[in-house]
Amino acid sequence: MRAGVLELAGYSVTDLTETFATPSFLLDVADLRARAARFRDAFAAAFGRPVAVYYASKAFSSTAVLRWVHAEGLRVDCATGGELATALAAGIPGEDIGLHGNNKSAGEIATAIGAGVGRIVIDSLPEIELVARVAADLRASDVPVMVRVTTGIHAGGHEFIATAHEDQKFGLSLATGAARAALDAIAASPGLRLVGLHSHIGSQIMGSGGFAEAARAVLGLRAEAEAAGIEVPEIDLGGGYGIAYLPGEADLDPAVVAADLAGAVRAECAALGASVPEISIEPGRSIVGPAMVTVYTVGTVKPVTTEDGSQRLYVSVDGGMSDNIRTILYDASYTAMLANRVGGAETVRARVVGKHCESGDIVVEEVQLPADIRAGDLLAVPATGAYGRSLASNYNLVPRPGVVALGDGEPREIVRRETVADLLALDLG
Structure with missing residues (x-):
């Protein structure tokens, strides 16, 4: 982090999202390759042969x-x-x-x-x-x-x-x-x-x-x-x-x-x-799982009183179950962090949700986030390289995010972000 801004492979997420928009999957290429090499070397050493x-x-x-x-x-x-x-x-x-x-x-x-x-x-x-x-x-x-x-x-x-x-x-x-x-x-x-x-x-x-x-x-x-x-x-x-x-x-x-x-x-x-x-x-x-992070832009932030009388902050982002269905499919757990600044308030109990027309559209079930999180902030969810983009869908006709490679030359999309035009191109009327 530098001045509260998350950095990946030496690049700030604020700069990256200005170029590539959100949501985006950000891939650290050096980390990916290092993890591949670690498995190769560990098993060769243990078995005494490749x-x-x-x-x-x-x-x-x-x-x-x-x-x-x-x-x-x-x-x-x-x-x-x-x-x-x-x-x-x-x-x-x-x-x-x-x-x-x-x-x-x-x-x-x-x-x-x-x-x-x-x-x-x-x-x-x-x-x-x-x-x-x-x-x-x-x-x-x-x-x-x-x-x-x-x-x-x-x-x-x-x-x-x-x-x-x-x-x-x-x-x-x-x-x-x-x-x-x-x-x-x-x-x-x-x-x-x-x-x-x-x-x-x-x-x-x-x-x-x-x-x-x-x-x-x-x-x-x-x-x-x-x-x-x-x-x-x-x-x-x-x-x-x-x-x-x-x-x-x-x-x-x-x-x-x-x-x-x-x-x-x-x-x-x-x-x-x-x-x-x-x-x-x-x-x-x-x-690949730990080598990738999803970055979203925050939209609606809504405090909700739960059935037991406690408060939970619902933080909506510009993606959701269409780019990470594992939370609802496998009851998977993730965390999230404010990525573009240092929070100016104490953290509160929060839930990160998507923009889809489903009550089960949850990205992060339970996480502590700054109480002053607001629309326009960036939110990063780590460890999304596996079964994020690969299980992604166009539910509610939402285009799937792109995948941006970091650390192998200049940052670039290796899987292009979909557009509404891509979706309409499949509709033969």
């Missing part, structure tokens, strides 16, 4: 961001044709791309095979037949596939982001034998090559215990398969590592979780009498 680290396109994807993380040695994980197209447009080599998804289309699979992706993650038994059929149509052989295993071990901050329990759409169950059946089916498909097993237990996870337990379960399946003559060279340990959203919280330390996982993998492999496989991970939001 570990493939996959950047989560779904958290936030643009050609510039994918180029930056790839330059730091990361690969790219895609879950749709659009994410795959963005990775290819960014110049990411096919072998450094993985394709996920529980309902891949034949067209998406064909594009992936044509691009020579490093792996297609199989999510169901019917998908094995689909990938094999598309490969045959393309006269492709040796198509690399992994099997996503539902281990029954799950973690995460909300039911909808825990992904390894049985009653959900992802993966093949270890308990019911579906995962084992998938390995047999792939081995019997001449156009497919099994490259490994994949496990993902959730998102926004703040400890390594669940990862270690899931790793042991998947390594047990690997040992069973190899005893039957099915080679499984790689294990993807998944990810979903948590980040700090509120004051006093801390990101999950890559060095700590890497050491814990390396110890668990080595111990389990020793117990099984098996070699340590190649390892890959998917850190999820932890690379």
